[in-house]
Amino acid sequence: EVQLVESGGGLVQPGGSLRLSCAASGFTLSSYWMHWVRQAPGKGLVWVSRINGDGSSTSSADSVKGRFTISRDNAKNTLFLQVNSLRAEDTAVYYCARGIRNSYGFDYWGQGALVTVSS
């Protein structure tokens, strides 16, 4: 059974940093692109970042470029999102999602990790 479990969320002050993790199980992580998606309270979904199977290629939304970094450790079956220089508008639930092989969509999602940026 495919499972994605996020962790590392919490309350952080403006300007602070966090590292989100997404533990993957039930499939071979290195065979899939992976994504981060966020959702501010009461708002819609926003794609954040994507990484290819071996971690050699990434892309991100303009709103997080230079502040957020996606990475992965396939040996530990874990995806990461390093979030720096946090702003109030980064407050959201952060989801990891698995990419669909030979296509450009997502199939499985984690349950999400809440990041709250507030002083």
Next chain:
Amino acid sequence: QTVVTQEPSLTVSPGGTVTLTCASSTGAVTSSYYPNWFQQKPGQAPRALIYSTSNKHSWTPARFSGSLLGGRAALTLSGVQPEDEADYYCLLFYGADRVWVFGGGTKLTVL
């Protein structure tokens, strides 16, 4: 800034049919945008329904179908059930920039 537009809200009667659409500010949506559709109920993570315009996941109910209609991606629900009341999001892939953009979502009410 690329914008993907969906109807903010739609209402359908149980057993009825409704079509949700997804438009891109860059022009007509084609299969090259690999349209995806997701369902999200309150307090839950999104659930994938459709990928690559019209392909269903193994868990997608048969009453959901995806297509291209008039330059937009479309999600049609036929024989709507009360449990279909949810927010629906489309997702488009912009290959030149290797980015994905979600639509703003459609709140579907079954009434």
